[in-house]
Amino acid sequence: MITRRTALMGAAFVAASPAVVTRALASDETMDTSGAAAVDLSSLPRRKVELVPPPFVHEHEQVASTGPSIVEFEMEIIEREMEVDDDGGYLQGMTFNGSIPGPLMVVHEGDYVELTLKNPASNLMPHNIDFHAATGALGGGALTLVNPGEMTVLRFKATRPGTFVYHCAPGGPMIPWHVVSGMAGTIMILPRDGLKTDTGAPIKYDRVWYIGEAExxxxxxxxxDFKRYADVGESYPETEELMNGLIPTHVVFNGRKGALTGDNALTAKVGERVLIVHSQANRDTRPHLIGGHGDYVWESGKFNNPPERDLETWFIRGGSAGAALYSFLQPGLYAYVNHNLIEAVNLGATAHVLVEGDWDNDLMEQVTAPVEYSS
Structure with a gap:
């Protein structure tokens, strides 16, 4: 019996190419690892972590207090329509756990990440997950392809400290479509002894903000006027045509224009040190904190490399995540932007930061307020 879901899936995949239909629906991109030698991890403790929506991050230790463990996460794939602006823009989103970006996972180097990935029967599309932090099997993508109504469990060892992108990669033209429809997130693998400055001194943060930039x-x-579609399958053909022109209609932080402004602005206090994790799964971006700096910046996001210091703007390559540490010195409103200012102001890549505290005139002073002037 051909169901509506089957018909819609088929229409989307046929629109891409016959080869993609065969690979994705027949799971040809999976691989058989049943002959590999078994690994005994029974002596390791297990710890289950409840993920939280961005821009927040689940509780975690900055310096590991114990040896390696198996850290259990669970994510559900949710396909749903999402409002992305106040001008009638609606995205047929495909998401990890219902948010854009997907949640930030935090573990330590040497831990094992064990993810249970669920694709509810109510969804239309097959999905998987490719961890840029993982080794082999297309980052796990070849071992996690799940059709609607299926689930899978993947475990990998966190061998490299840093911030890394994860995203859906079901094959062929489906890969970019799923990514620009919201299916990307970040994992942060901390050194067991915590972060270090460029001179090797220990450094800690007071809070983490997780910014996922998407187009x-x-x-x-x-x-x-923006078009709306009944479901992801119906949206594919026209979306793909627009995608191939490489000109996005929106460039946003955390899934929506204005998601981190106004009442949703990020907050801090003078003297607090904030770690900003910024990911972009598809395009290059140039984060900039207006009125602040990057005290320590891991531009490529890899903590084995010493951070750069005192950056005004930093560069995040498409398909990667970076991290910047800044101690706020002045109160007031800050803007955190993609410093392609067209994308920041016109397309939505702007967040606001509201900082509490006392003003320091030594750092900046309005010597003369604006007065009338005539030449």
Missing amino acids: FYIPRDENG
Whole structure:
């Protein structure tokens, strides 16, 4: 019996290419590892972590107090329509745990990440997960392809400290479509003894902000209004055509224009040291904190490398995540932007930071307030 889901999946995949239909629906991109030697991890403790929505991060130790453990996570794939602006823009989103970006996972080097990935029967599409932090099997993508109504469990060893992207990669043209529809997130693997400055001194943070930058491609109708679709399958053909033009309609932080502004602005206090984790799974970006700096910046996100210091703007390569540490010195409103200012101001890649504290005139002083002037 051909169900509506089967028909829609088939339509989307046929629109991509016959080869993709065969690979994705027949799971040809999976691999058989049943002949590998068994690994005995029974002596390791297990710890289950409840993930939280961005821009927040689940509780974690900055310096590991015990030896390696198996850290258990669970994520459900949720396909749903999402409002991305106040101008009628709606995305047929594909998400990890319902958020764009997917949740930030934090473990320590030497830990084992064990993820239970669930694809509910109510979804239309097959999905998987590719961890840039993992080794082999397309980052786990070849071992995690799940059709609607299926689940899988993947475990990998966290061998390299740093911030790394994860994303859905079900094969062929489905890969970019799933990524720009929201299916990307970040994992942070901390050194067991914590972060270090460029001179090797220990350094800690007071809080973490997790910024997931994404670009969307939402087609418009003949009147210039954004189009809406019944489901992800219906949205594919016109979305793919727009994607191939490489001109996004939105460039946003955390899934929506204004998601981190106004009442949703990030907050801090003067003297607090904040670690900003910034990921972009598809395009290059240039984060900049207006009125602040990057005290220590792991531009490539890899903690085995010493951080750069005192950066005004840093570069995050597409398909990677970086980290920047800053101690706020002045109160007031800050803007954290993609310093392609067209994308920041016009397309949405802006967040606000509201900092409490006392103003320091030694750092900046308004010597003369604006007064009338005539030449």
